[in-house]
């Protein structure tokens with residue numbers, strides 16, 4: 001009989017940028033049971049959100065996640081706008097799409113790099129992160145900061161784009177697309193990459209639906225669900241088709257994200273071409289009162305904000321449900337039966353973001 | 360491998376993607392949010408900036424005509440700049456350089472002089 005060993009994977013592990021612990025029961029090299037332990041980076045942001053004045057919270061929620069901060073800001077602003085009954089001007093809606101999609105692009109590129117890193121393909125990691133740097137420069141040029149861009153405000157956006165900046169962004173996107181086209185097919189058809197990802201961590205469609213998986217992880221299991229189809233901000237006017245793959249393994253998840261990079265570039269282009277003229281800010285009036293739920297598509301999947309206002313400057317409750325919380329149970333389905341060496345790749349394949357899960 | 364050949368050749372002949380940082384610095388982008396400075400001669404000590412600051416990095420003392428700014432608490436969001444109607448709080452693209460301590464910056468304006476005082 002094989003000897004059972006319990007191995008702690010994390011919270012500090014070379015492939016995990018963030019602290020989560022997986023207690024893995026091993027039978028020889030194959031994985032039996034997996035128990036996750038969370039709670040290493042709880043920061044109490046939801047509670048802090050109840051103490052701040054509601055307009056200041058925009059800056060707070062952007063710090064929930066370092067990678068999809070624009071989406072957090074957008075979701076919070078949408079929720080408060082719902083409560084106040086105000087509508088941002090059309091130009092602001094388009095600009096929100098531009099920045100949210102730029103964030104998705106850099107998040108997906110970051111993830112592709114980390115995936116390469118997870119199976120030890122260092123040079124590929126460097127290549128992809130170099131492409132990502134183009135996107136980061138665009139963010140810094142247009143929004144003023146690389147990661148926490150702070151462009152959304154309640155009732156609109158805080159910055160406008162000039163003609164020159166639109167042109168610069170278009171050029172950078174073309175450059176990014178050219179580099180991606182040169183490198184992505186080489187990655188995705190590479191023998192080593194396929195060997196490490198195809199057939200690993202398979203999540204069949206029914207299981208994905210039953211576990212309530214979201215985002216690229218769900219789309220890689222053959223479900224065409226993307227909240228951008230609901231048409232918040234300006235997505236309704238831009239025309240949008242979700243990217244779907246059928247296999248449900250790590251490779252499919254990589255392909256979904258790679259294809260979404262191109263889709264995102266297209267979306268930004270379309271938004272910039274159709275950018276309407278006009279104001280970028282509607283003045284918020286009064287204090288939020290009532291309850292509102294907003295769901296948006298973050299790079300990792302569905303992000304939900306639930307806010308309760310009581311007619312004062314402070315919110316009564318702010319609840320955030322992040323995509324990784326929904327995707328973590330799937331991880332516990334994928335890991336048992338896999339080889340121990342595949343743990344990093346499978347764990348990364350759901351793109352876990354622990355700091356936003358624990359807030 | 361043959362597919363990567365173009366990229367390999369490209370990388371061989373192109374310049375390095377990184378730069379030797381402390382010796383060669385990148386120009387800051389014009390719209391970058393580097394850090395906050397105060398042109399205190401314009402300040403009326405209304406406190407609008409402190410009210411908008413999400414990080415609590417500004418303290419305004421109206422009676423003493425004094426403004427205290429904590430640059431290492433500031434997250435450079437720019438809310439104070441938007442809130443200041445006098446153009447006193449400004450944002451510049453140059454980042455704050457790293458430091459060993461986190462000193463506060465004190466800004467004090469001279470008391471206004473009435474014209475008849477000067478006679």
Ligand code: SF4
Nearest residue numbers: 402403405406408443
């Ligand atoms: S910096 Fe501007 S907003 Fe702040 S106290 Fe001075 S005048 Fe008022």
Ligand code: SF4
Nearest residue numbers: 412433434436437439
């Ligand atoms: S930039 Fe933001 S954090 Fe810094 S002082 Fe101004 S309002 Fe406060």
